Amino acid sequence: MTALNQRTIVGARSVAIERTPQRLDPLGAQSAWLLVPLLGALALAYALFSTIRHAGQIRDLSMGIVAIVVLFLAVLVAAIRTHPGLAPFGRWSHFSIIGVTLTAACLFTASVWGSNERIQDDWGQIAVALLLVAMPLYRPIGEVAGSAIVAAVVLGCLAAAQHSLVIANSPLVYATVSATPILALAAGGAGYAWTITGETLRWREVAREGQQRLDGELRQAAERMIAQERMTALNVEAVPFLTALLRSGTVTGEDVTQARAIADRLRGTAVRAVARTWLEDTVDLALAPRLVQSTSVDAPGPAQAHVDDPDRLERVLTADQRAIVGALIATVAARPGLDPESLRVTASNPERPRFLLEAHVVEPRADLRRELLPLVSSLNSVAMQATMRLRAGDLAVRFTYPGGGSNDRGGRRR
Structure with missing residues (x-):
């Protein structure tokens, strides 16, 4: 059972936002x-x-x-x-x-x-x-x-x-x-x-209605993709193994061990596909051009190694917050000085969810601040507390809900 309950999600999403251009359209107000x-x-x-x-x-x-x-x-x-x-x-x-x-x-x-x-x-x-x-x-x-x-x-x-x-x-x-x-x-x-x-x-309102209309189609597309991945995995490993087994006509101890290993891998692939989250997909898509994808069915996708959110705290994020977080991840992933393996997003504290984006980026500090500061400020405008720290190429962006606490208050100005 996940540590993130429905009450926490409702409470986080119910934080009052003032009806001002700065709150409703942060980037527009910044301009x-x-x-x-x-x-x-x-x-x-x-x-x-x-x-x-x-x-x-x-x-x-x-x-x-x-x-x-x-x-x-x-x-x-x-x-x-x-x-x-x-x-x-x-x-x-x-x-x-x-x-x-x-x-x-x-x-x-x-x-x-x-x-x-x-x-x-x-x-x-x-x-x-x-x-x-x-x-x-x-x-x-x-x-x-x-x-x-x-x-x-x-x-x-x-x-x-x-x-x-x-x-x-x-x-x-x-x-x-x-x-x-x-x-x-x-x-x-x-x-x-x-x-x-x-x-x-x-x-x-128009965007929300369009999203609701597309939800069904997106769900069906996701189901088809999962089914296709399963079929591909079966064709790559299970079918050749079973074909070889039929031809030999005998089952050895080695065959039993191999069958168990194949079953474990297929089960793991299915579980990862079903449990895949929005945050993992976002990081995966952002890093896709930078990382060489493995074709092995048992190799986890890049997002599996770059996202640590066991309680799925991402569910507290509203549509506006997801849009800004997605833009933040995409911007960091696109920086030429980024070490792709260093990008990591961690979520903690189910009672008051906190998120930490870390990466190693070898770039002039001023250039990185210029690109990321508008997005960090936008998170502050949509009922979150966000800070940014840059130290010797190490980037850390923390964002949490009011009261969630942050040990880097004011870090966005560093």
């Missing part, structure tokens, strides 16, 4: 990362321009400089924290970045308080809005909307309280002018993320 530093750089450039333009209105220059420094820190943290190598981007990272940006905006307002002439050329609301545009790619829309509303209320109230403006109007108008860029750009980013999320979910 959009450059948008964050670009928007941050635009916010900084506008802040500098606006501060220079307000030169005659600034009452506290040191506070104005501090405001830009604080904004720079917010932009820097946003660019680093949203990097694909540090996925997923969490709730508190989002709140911290927007909170610091909002603080910078308040500091600028304080630096011109009492002498500010116009609200519309202040940079505070623009900086907050620009950073909020990209947030829906990483965080749920409702959460981003909450941040936008809080920022809009704070800056709107500050705008309404100013009495030095040259354009006389209702405080509500000043508040609206200050809040509109924040709400508008946040809504635009949320609308884009909503569309991407909806399309991703619809594509998944």
Whole structure:
């Protein structure tokens, strides 16, 4: 009886995943990362321009400089924290970045308080809005909307309280002018993320329906392949042996021993064919171009030697996780510096399944990181904890479910 029970499988597959592009389409969200530093750089450039333009209105220059420094820190943290190598981007990272940006905006307002002439050329609301545009790619829309509303209320109230403006109007108008860029750009980013999320979910439904239709055909094809392998094994060993036995007309002790050996080999081949797992097939296919296959019926396929998963813990992996794990194995197997015999995938701890992919790859470390880091980050985005370690050509990628534990936390940055 396997140590992996149904409750563990259901629990692992039921880990809640936020409905965000980063979670539902990790690689797609990674490709959009450059948008964050670009928007941050635009916010900084506008802040500098606006501060220079307000030169005659600034009452506290040191506070104005501090405001830009604080904004720079917010932009820097946003660019680093949203990097694909540090996925997923969490709730508190989002709140911290927007909170610091909002603080910078308040500091600028304080630096011109009492002498500010116009609200519309202040940079505070623009900086907050620009950073909020990209947030829906990483965080749920409702959460981003909450941040936008809080920022809009704070800056709107500050705008309404100013009495030095040259354009006389209702405080509500000043508040609206200050809040509109924040709400508008946040809504635009949320609308884009909503569309991407909806399309991703619809594509998944189509793919799931197609997979269900193909399951029966794939099962029949697998059964035919197993039957063909059995027939081939019989034709190669059993049939010649029985033919020779009929011709001799006698059964010797040596014949009995040979018959037992043939039966053991055929039985072992049948058991391996029936018990073959998705993980073994994935490694087998990935390494097929690199390894010379043995034609002997008693020689195990390459995956048998490269996968150690006696409890079949692979069953906890969802379709998304399998896709990423498969891509990870294929990418490692295709590296020119890989020693094919060194590739090994080990699964352990049935209560909280852990997986370890190990290989010896003689390649520049930077090249290997560039190829594998997006996939490791994608695993972090689909409710797993993944790390990567590179040491003297030895590659180790660990991935487990939250709470499963890892002795290499942070190794993905090494």
